Amino acid sequence: MKDVARVAGVSPMTVSRVVSGEPGVSPGTAARVEQAVRKLGYQRNDNARNLRQKNLGTSTIALVVDDLANPFYALMARSVEDEAHRRGYVVLVGSTNDEPRREREVIAAFTARQVDGLIIVPTKGGHGFLKQPMEGGTQVVCVDRPAKGLAVDTVTVDNRAGAERAVAHLLGHGHTRIAYLGDRYDIWTQRERHLGYLDALAAHGLPEDPDLVRHGLRSHREARAALAGLRALDRPPTALFTSNDLITLGVLDGLDHPAPVAIVGFDDLPLAERLSPPLTVVSQDPVAIGGTAANLLFARIGGDRSAPRSVVLLTRLLVRGSGEFRAETTTEHPGHQR
Amino acid sequence: MKDVARVAGVSPMTVSRVVSGEPGVSPGTAARVEQAVRKLGYQRNDNARNLRQKNLGTSTIALVVDDLANPFYALMARSVEDEAHRRGYVVLVGSTNDEPRREREVIAAFTARQVDGLIIVPTKGGHGFLKQPMEGGTQVVCVDRPAKGLAVDTVTVDNRAGAERAVAHLLGHGHTRIAYLGDRYDIWTQRERHLGYLDALAAHGLPEDPDLVRHGLRSHREARAALAGLRALDRPPTALFTSNDLITLGVLDGLDHPAPVAIVGFDDLPLAERLSPPLTVVSQDPVAIGGTAANLLFARIGGDRSAPRSVVLLTRLLVRGSGEFRAETTTEHPGHQR
DNA sequence: ATGAAAGCGCTAACAC
DNA sequence: GTGTTAGCGCTTTCAT
Numbered sequence: 208m209k210d211v212a213r214v215a216g217v218s219p220m221t222v223s224r225v226v227s228g229e230p231g232v233s234p235g236t237a238a239r240v241e242q243a244v245r246k247l248g249y250q251r252n253d254n255a256r257n258l259r260q261k262n263l264g265t266s267t268i269a270l271v272v273d274d275l276a277n278p279f280y281a282l283m284a285r286s287v288e289d290e291a292h293r294r295g296y297v298v299l300v301g302s303t304n305d306e307p308r309r310e311r312e313v314i315a316a317f318t319a320r321q322v323d324g325l326i327i328v329p330t331k332g333g334h335g336f337l338k339q340p341m342e343g344g345t346q347v348v349c350v351d352r353p354a355k356g357l358a359v360d361t362v363t364v365d366n367r368a369g370a371e372r373a374v375a376h377l378l379g380h381g382h383t384r385i386a387y388l389g390d391r392y393d394i395w396t397q398r399e400r401h402l403g404y405l406d407a408l409a410a411h412g413l414p415e416d417p418d419l420v421r422h423g424l425r426s427h428r429e430a431r432a433a434l435a436g437l438r439a440l441d442r443p444p445t446a447l448f449t450s451n452d453l454i455t456l457g458v459l460d461g462l463d464h465p466a467p468v469a470i471v472g473f474d475d476l477p478l479a480e481r482l483s484p485p486l487t488v489v490s491q492d493p494v495a496i497g498g499t500a501a502n503l504l505f506a507r508i509g510g511d512r513s514a515p516r517s518v519v520l521l522t523r524l525l526v527r528g529s530g531e532f533r534a535e536t537t538t539e540h541p542g543h544q545r
Numbered sequence: 546m547k548d549v550a551r552v553a554g555v556s557p558m559t560v561s562r563v564v565s566g567e568p569g570v571s572p573g574t575a576a577r578v579e580q581a582v583r584k585l586g587y588q589r590n591d592n593a594r595n596l597r598q599k600n601l602g603t604s605t606i607a608l609v610v611d612d613l614a615n616p617f618y619a620l621m622a623r624s625v626e627d628e629a630h631r632r633g634y635v636v637l638v639g640s641t642n643d644e645p646r647r648e649r650e651v652i653a654a655f656t657a658r659q660v661d662g663l664i665i666v667p668t669k670g671g672h673g674f675l676k677q678p679m680e681g682g683t684q685v686v687c688v689d690r691p692a693k694g695l696a697v698d699t700v701t702v703d704n705r706a707g708a709e710r711a712v713a714h715l716l717g718h719g720h721t722r723i724a725y726l727g728d729r730y731d732i733w734t735q736r737e738r739h740l741g742y743l744d745a746l747a748a749h750g751l752p753e754d755p756d757l758v759r760h761g762l763r764s765h766r767e768a769r770a771a772l773a774g775l776r777a778l779d780r781p782p783t784a785l786f787t788s789n790d791l792i793t794l795g796v797l798d799g800l801d802h803p804a805p806v807a808i809v810g811f812d813d814l815p816l817a818e819r820l821s822p823p824l825t826v827v828s829q830d831p832v833a834i835g836g837t838a839a840n841l842l843f844a845r846i847g848g849d850r851s852a853p854r855s856v857v858l859l860t861r862l863l864v865r866g867s868g869e870f871r872a873e874t875t876t877e878h879p880g881h882q883r
Numbered sequence: 884a885t886g887a888a889a890g891c892g893c894t895a896a897c898a899c
Numbered sequence: 900g901t902g903t904t905a906g907c908g909c910t911t912t913c914a915t
Contacts, residue, residue: 208909209908220910223909251908254908255909256908257909258910259908259911260909
């Protein structure tokens with residue numbers, strides 16, 4: 208900046224004014240400055256700028272998700288990025304792998320860089336470490352799951368109702384032995400979806416059969432193994448409810464083709480409608496979720512100090528075929544099997 | 546920091562030393578400082594720090610992709626992020642939508658924040674605007690495509706050879722009327738893949754039939770429409786080569802089930818092996834691509850000043866079923882059709 | 884309309 | 900081992 212000032216024959220202050228588009232510079236001077244800027248290829252150092260202007264922010268937000276490679280979070284990230292870009296903000300991203308320790312590290316790196324706001328998919332760990340940055344003015348919004356003990360805007364979907372609808376759908380087709388395959392039980396969405404599963408069973412007067420419930424499936428492989436275990440039971444399930452996309456993929460991989468059991472999965476997948484049978488799913492809208500979270504965050508950054516809001520978006524049951532086998536064909540007439 | 550110094554009864558400089566883990570502070574003083582840090586919930590302002598330490602960088606890199614929501618780039622991003630996290634770096638991300646203007650905006654916002662390095666999927670636009678930041682020490686690596694006129698490390702795959710192998714595979718199954726469906730021709734990968742398509746035809750002594758070549762398909766919908774046009778030809782193609790994942794999805798959507806033509810797609814898709822028939826594809830490894838680009842970038846950031854390298858990773862043809870229909874069934878015995 | 888001085892939060896370089 | 904001074908690149912404030 209000093210160099211530009213020298214070349215243009217003005218003071219650094221005038222360069223600052225021109226570069227930042229502030230008024231009060233004569234057109235002639237401005238032109239000379241702009242020429243010097245182009246000649247030297249000068250670009251303002253925004254970090255230095257943000258250091259001085261304490262009242263304005265850094266025009267940087269951060270997004271902390273479980274796993275950026277997961278298409279669900281990738282879509283959310285893109286949606287957040289678009290909202291940020293519209294407003295002249297940039298986005299830092301980090302994946303936690305659902306590890307509280309990595310979450311802490313990543314968020315600390317972000318707050319140390321003075322981000323104006325944070326959109327996080329919180330892990331099961333505590334979030335006391337957010338208190339100080341929040342008092343310092345950093346805004347926080349939770350997405351996908353609430354953070355225990357953290358009173359901030361939160362965007363989730365109706366996991367429990369969505370899961371209940373899925374399982375009720377299977378019950379409506381005559382199934383009574385419906386397995387639940389879920390990820391780690393310490394993940395809020397998984398607990399909610401399991402509760403929805405139980406709700407549906409209870410509404411039909413059915414008790415939970417522990418043999419049919421598998422928690423903690425962290426991978427494609429584990430989901431596949433759990434399915435094998437279920438099918439080896441004396442009275443195997445005639446229908447499956449898979450509680451996230453990864454588990455759905457694993458289960459599909461372990462089944463014959465076409466699948467001999469009914470399946471409904473939570474989360475839509477590309478190509479789901481091209482499978483045979485097409486996959487029935489409970490779908491949520493990651494773009495809407497990300498966009499909503501971003502809008503809440505920018506409202507806060509813009510000065511909104513109202514009480515924290517919880518926004519619950521709705522899931523939809525997409526009936527396509529895989530959940531509509533009648534139970535009779537596999538259980539009530541065992542003689543017909545194999 | 547001054548507050549911490551006051552509470553601990555030391556000078557700011559001592560706080561700085563403790564907070565940055567520098568030696569030369571007595572254990573007793575360090576303990577008092579750390580206590581004050583905890584009491585006040587102090588966190589160092591890394592932007593201010595980076596301002597002073599000009600020789601060290603900002604420990605921030607940026608990743609600029611076409612579309613973060615595309616699973617291919619999402620996987621790449623996750624891979625880059627992991628490499629960055631291992632080294633204590635954070636990652637800014639931006640999507641360009643393949644628009645040179647947005648690319649410029651996004652990159653300018655990143656360089657203004659003094660990123661140490663940039664991994665970019667370059668658009669077709671010129672990249673002269675990168676010259677100044679690069680002279681200022683910002684390292685740049687291109688990924689997925691080279692940037693015209695930009696001498697930097699570049700990571701790509703063997704697009705041309707991969708496409709040729711795919712089309713040769715179709716030719717090997719007796720097809721002679723093979724359609725090419727591609728994205729915008731101004732995208733380097735699409736030109737390369739089209740060249741590979743021509744290479745394969747030429748090797749079999751076949752000329753290009755312009756009727757069978759469709760460029761510029763930007764969406765699922767456009768791919769579907771292009772397919773309809775191809776099938777309405779007097780002599781429709783018996784096989785299709787789709788030049789990216791989005792086009793493959795659009796084409797699959799427009800076909801009966803099971804597909805009456807042979808298909809090979811560029812880029813793998815989740816569930817591709819669960820389709821009927823399972824989808825034969827040319828697959829590239831986004832995790833390896835992202836990891837390689839990140840390693841090259843960090844080598845540069847670490848001081849490597851050797852001549853720019855071009856790394857070409859290999860694609861693999863995954864034969865699964867959709868590319869192995871014999872051409873005879875649809876063309877040589879027209880009487881059998883319908 | 885322009886510039887001089889001071890300072891954002893931190894640390895390099897030098898004292899003691 | 901600890902503190903002082905100066906200054907990173909920019910902008911606020913106040914003067915001219």
